[in-house]
Amino acid sequence: MRKLKAGIVISTTRASRFGHKPAEWVKSIAAERSDMAVEILDLRDYPMRFFDEVAQRWQKKVAEFDGFVFVAAEYNHGIPAVLMNALDYAYPEWNKKAAALVGYGAVGGSRAVEQLRLIAAELQLATIRTGVYIQGADFMAALKDGKNLKEIAYLQQGVRDMLDQLAWWTTALKTARQRDALSAAA
Numbered sequence: 634m635r636k637l638k639a640g641i642v643i644s645t646t647r648a649s650r651f652g653h654k655p656a657e658w659v660k661s662i663a664a665e666r667s668d669m670a671v672e673i674l675d676l677r678d679y680p681m682r683f684f685d686e687v688a689q690r691w692q693k694k695v696a697e698f699d700g701f702v703f704v705a706a707e708y709n710h711g712i713p714a715v716l717m718n719a720l721d722y723a724y725p726e727w728n729k730k731a732a733a734l735v736g737y738g739a740v741g742g743s744r745a746v747e748q749l750r751l752i753a754a755e756l757q758l759a760t761i762r763t764g765v766y767i768q769g770a771d772f773m774a775a776l777k778d779g780k781n782l783k784e785i786a787y788l789q790q791g792v793r794d795m796l797d798q799l800a801w802w803t804t805a806l807k808t809a810r811q812r813d814a815l816s817a818a819a
Contacts, residue, residue: 638698699807727757731761741769
């Protein structure tokens with residue numbers, strides 16, 4: 634069976650961002666798995682003007698993946714504008730796929746993650762239950778003091794559990810999408 638393909642979306646493009654650290658960390662844990670291939674999708678690499686032209690390169694890239702991990706910063710109790718813009722530029726490419734959520738910020742990005750769950754429902758993305766929240770002292774130690782996220786044991790297990798659920802849901806939804814495609818072709 635072909636490996637599932639999951640994209641890890643970095644939700645911010647700010648010069649001083651933190652999102653690349655948890656994205657690389659999640660990727661390193663996912664790389665230990667035999668059932669999943671992951672790729673980081675950095676929104677810096679897909680500049681999209683706000684509410685303007687169609688971003689076909691982004692849409693094609695999103696369509697390649699079976700599931701997603703969103704690494705979501707929390708800005709003012711919500712998701713970054715650049716992530717909302719990227720979500721809005723695609724619709725059918727997100728449909729009937731699974732999404733896992735990693736939040737970071739003062740309260741672990743929990744408000745951004747909850748907002749992202751609502752947006753995902755409208756995009757027909759199925760969010761999994763287990764999320765990872767990098768918060769408080771752990772967030773500050775990684776951001777300001779250079780602490781490696783791999784050193785925080787409870788977060789390691791959280792990512793493994795999250796990836797297990799993502800693999801299950803991604804497989805189930807991929808199977809259903811393939812069945813639907815066969816039915817439509819018949």
